[in-house]
Amino acid sequence: MVDRPKKPSALAATPGLAPQPQVNITHSNSTVSAVLPTGESVEILLYGATITSWKDAAGDEKLWLSEKAVTDGTKAVRGGIPLVFPVFGTAPDHEATSKLPQHGFARTSTWEFLGKSTSESSETKDGGDSSVKLDFGLSDAELSEESKKAWPYSFGLIYSVTLSKDGLTTTMLVRNEGETSWDFQLLMHSYLRISDISAVSVTGLESSSYVDKVASPISTTTSPDGPVKITGKTDRVYTPAGGPSAPVAISEGGKKKFSIVRDNLNEVVVWNPWVDAKSIGDFAPADGYKQMICVESGAVKGWQKLEAGETWEGGQIIGV
Template sequence: MVDRPKKPSALNPISPGLAPQAQVNITHSNSRVSAVLPTGESIEVLLYGATIISWKDAAGQEKLFLSSKAQLDGTKAVRGGIPLVFPVFGTAPDHAATAALPQHGFARISRWEFLGRSTSESARTTDDGDSSVKLDFGLSPSNLDEESRKKWPYAFGLIYSVTLGREGLTTSMVVRNEGESAWEFQVLMHSYLRVDDISQVSISGLESSSYVDKLTTPISTTTSPSSALTIGSKTDRVYTPAGGPSAPVVVTEGGAKKFSLVRDNLNEVVVWNPWTDAVSMSDFAPADGYKNMICVEAGAVKGWQKLEAGETWEGGQIISL
């Protein structure tokens, strides 16, 4: 699936006289990969699900919400961080190819391979050392358990790239059909963004946009108002922003911009907050943690992406601070 060598022992070469380099380490009995820039920004990626479970700025401030009851031992999908959704968003009982799969598919509950640091694609400055570092992770049928292979018996290859920069975080996915027949998929990056007070949060970039409200019965499609979105109750919506993927979706808190999300080939944005329903979720803690998070999720989940034999699809997001 990939030809990039896996050489964990050579991730951090340091030569006298060179500017400081990003440090990459494999920890927790080879179950996590961490990266730290010379200026202090850091990420930690759990190989189970290739889930980003921590992203901190140079001051050490955490930018992602991770439930204090999140299971990090590979027994279930992680509640928080940035889990990956593939090849189905939610469940799709009417879609034969994915009907038997668990909610949100198998990518978030499979152990990925760490393919190494992309030194040729990591940026460096002359004075302060590395300004970014790019890590690659891979998933193929050989990484899946037997049950998942039976439920989705297609030949595929995924490469997930995580780039930590001084001003933000970039995540991208390459999906390749390695088989001889076509198949369809959906993909989403389920970002749990950390905020201080959800009552002070507004989201712009979704104005006058079509959205599906998954909390209505039956599920309804409508157009959002021309004002920014605020959260005051349980929210579960799939937006197709009118401005397209390149137009920023901005999370503001207390009048100050906190996150800006720009997408590439990911046409939808899911906005989710469980509100007080969080108390009924066994892996969500603290119970009032919904006040400190908002999920703004870039994805291709409205309809299906189809790949013919040998074809490749790419998509990604940039979250800027």
């Protein structure tokens, strides 16, 4: 055998790609899910573009979803983060939305998945992507005939859900695609999972004006200079005194559990049905109100008006 003192050295192994977020469309193309290399995950039902699950790296669920939640596209989902558009509640005195069902049609329409994008961070373990953004779209072309008749306007919505190691960002872009102006309301109806409602306090709403929808008659008052505690049925629409950029925090047992930072969403709705949960057909278990609190970012006091061709954008970051 001929000696080859200058034989080529072994080829260096080709470095593998950094870990990437995994995005899947499952359940007969009805659900989009994403998992980061670090383990955080999110699931979004195309029906309503409703976020039904959000877990941290340890697999702990951050959202509350009713055990009786209907996810087959026959009714709005009870829990997670449903979307309210173009009306909050009902508005019988507002001509443009008076014929719409409660909370409008966004949460009961099937959205289109528009795709994903990622961002990189050197801080991510193994140099992988640190976040993934999932985009969903809805326009008047996708509406049911019933919804088109009730709200005969041309529009386009792009809803972006961004999952990162530190939280969940939800952003809505609203565009008037028609030739006439129209107005709307928007709410991100977040059901946050907690362990014991009696140990929960909400800060960031001190000395803020709020509408108490439980009071009879419905009244407007100012909250005290202290944390909000839930001790009974609660349904309030706050206008935080600190403005839309002021963070709202949810603590449990004195330890901060969630923080919510809003962008162009001036109101915060705080809701818990308390023992009245037993009269809500798809709310389960009946005492599930002890493990949830809704702290919802929205533009629901008055109306946002869009002229032909105009756009509006608002969103929130829920940090953990």
